Amino acid sequence: MRQWPGILTPGLVNLHGNELLEEAYHPDPREADELGTEPLTGDALAALELDDARWGASARRGVQRMLAHGTVVAACEELRNRAVRDAVRRSGLGTMGRLGRPGGVPSLDPYASGWPVEFAQPREPGSAARFAFFDVPDEAALAERGAATCVATVVEGRLVYRRR
Template sequence: MLTIHAADLLVPGDLRPALPDGAVLVNGRELAAVGPYGKLAAAHPAARTRRWPGVLTPGLLNPYGPELLEHAYHPDPREADDLGTEPLTGEALAGLAMTGTRWGASARRGVQRLLAHGVVAVAGDLGRPAVVDAVHRAGMGVERRFTDPAGPATLDPLAGRSLREAIRLPLPPDGADGTPATFAVFDVPDEAALAARGAGTCVATVVAGRLVHRRR
């Protein structure tokens, strides 16, 4: 099935200018075309349209894979009264009895929180099998990291980084055979507002044509 994802503004992720009322055409798992919504809709009248508020960008890369998924515990909502809702690290983490099962559940929650920030890949070596499994099951990519990133680990890949620094791969100019349909949408009016408000404004994340996060 063909689906057009349209937004108020499309940011290709490279030197091309942002495109007002831009859209991507998705064919199954692949990106079939990128361009003005009107042009794509006219060329593919049978395609379903999903219209999103704000800015559509390529998926983002978070550089803190091990720090967020293997060196932090993401509490279960049922543990909020005792552990709170934020990731636990350091002494707070050391006080928990962590098993492989618990690491896997934590990683799944962490992955969902990353997807809710438009993240489609993490950087860094992951060694815990339960964590690797959670990442791969979500369709998230893993990249090598040649230097440790500066600053404390954060779920927001735009904290201290520009949008273009955080983008994993730009959208191809006209779509390309075999290119995965992977992108995110943020409920902000433009790039400046996205930089100011951060990736927590994400309303949708699509990985290989699959809607893996939608803000309710």
């Protein structure tokens, strides 16, 4: 039996799915010397030559970083990039529709976006488990310290992220 420190919550919903997955490039660790480690957007993104393979790899890294922040659902308008769509589908990360762009600042940590944090729907009998463990004593501490305190994320009953 596994034991995790802190609290168990339904996983988080990140309202900035398109911005984080289709409008940002998540550099490969091998590119860190040249591109850094943070997602690239705007002019820095426009300067890159991204084919489908690079977009797909970026989306996989972006999804993994979202899972590392307890996100189990990304709110998106239609995902237009096939490589991104495939990466999201294969990961098990849920998606939910949205109309227009949300306010706030796109961030891997939903608590840092400036908008109220949404949690995925609580599990119902027979539904797939989607939850996260955070190394904090309660939800007030989670709101204060943010989703970087995530120690494990479960999507569709599978452990998809575990902090080492």
